Amino acid sequence: PDPDKPYQLHVDASRTALGCALYQKDDNGKLHPVAFGSRTLSKSEHNYSAHKLEFLALKWAITVKFSYYLYGAKHVFDVFTDHNPLVYLTTSARLDALGHRWLAELADYHFRIFYKPGSKNRDADALSRKPDPEKDQEQCKSEVSEEMFQQICNLVTNSDFAGVAEVSGVAPTAICHVLPV
Numbered sequence: 001p002d003p004d005k006p007y008q009l010h011v012d013a014s015r016t017a018l019g020c021a022l023y024q025k026d027d028n029g030k031l032h033p034v035a036f037g038s039r040t041l042s043k044s045e046h047n048y049s050a051h052k053l054e055f056l057a058l059k060w061a062i063t064v065k066f067s068y069y070l071y072g073a074k075h076v077f078d079v080f081t082d083h084n085p086l087v088y089l090t091t092s093a094r095l096d097a098l099g100h101r102w103l104a105e106l107a108d109y110h111f112r113i114f115y116k117p118g119s120k121n122r123d124a125d126a127l128s129r130k131p132d133p134e135k136d137q138e139q140c141k142s143e144v145s146e147e148m149f150q151q152i153c154n155l156v157t158n159s160d161f162a163g164v165a166e167v168s169g170v171a172p173t174a175i176c177h178v179l180p181v
Contacts, residue, residue: 001034006075010116011061012082012124013053016041019127020061022069037065038127052099054083057128059102062109070109077109080116080124087113 001007001024008023008031019038023031039060041053048056058079062070070077081087095103 001069004074007034007066007069007073007077009061009066009070009077009079009111010081010124011054011057011079012128013050013057014128015046015053017128018053018057018060019124019129020057020065021123021127022061022066034069035066036123036127037061051083051085054081054086055089055099055102057081057124058086058089058113059106062111063105070111073110077111079111079113081113082116082124084115087115089113 005024008025010021010023012019017038017040019036021036022034024034025031041048045053045056058081062079089103
């Protein structure tokens with residue numbers, strides 16, 4: 001991250017988890033990831049309304065997950081959410097006591113909230129989805145040859161994640177699930 005450049009935060013909530021992604025633009029205006037975050041909901045949070053979950057995702061991403069980057073940032077940062085009512089949070093929202101406490105926690109941060117349709121908010125949306133353990137178990141059963149395993153290890157060791165897709169027969173998202181035969 002470059003503390004002299006403004007940040008851009010994408011947030012989302014689902015019925016099972018919260019997700020967020022922090023970005024900065026390079027000199028050409030292209031977004032580059034700084035950090036990603038997600039967490040599952042607590043037992044009591046499962047009872048929250050959709051609006052409150054989206055607000056929680058915003059509050060958690062800013063004041064907990066990325067506060068190291070965002071507290072005292074030199075620039076106002078932009079927050080993007082697929083929950084349109086959140087855009088009016090600081091101006092006309094009717095809040096309960098918990099909402100007022102969360103808003104008070106956010107008062108030390110300087111940000112603007114923008115609506116981004118769900119179909120374009122895929123990064124935070126994907127991070128807010130709880131993984132399916134049964135599906136993950138199936139992915140873990142894939143067998144690869146010793147040669148392919150070595151290629152993957154070399155790519156990871158060299159931090160050349162862009163080349164992962166070139167390894168035939170292994171999806172880039174399956175790397176963490178691959179074990180040698």
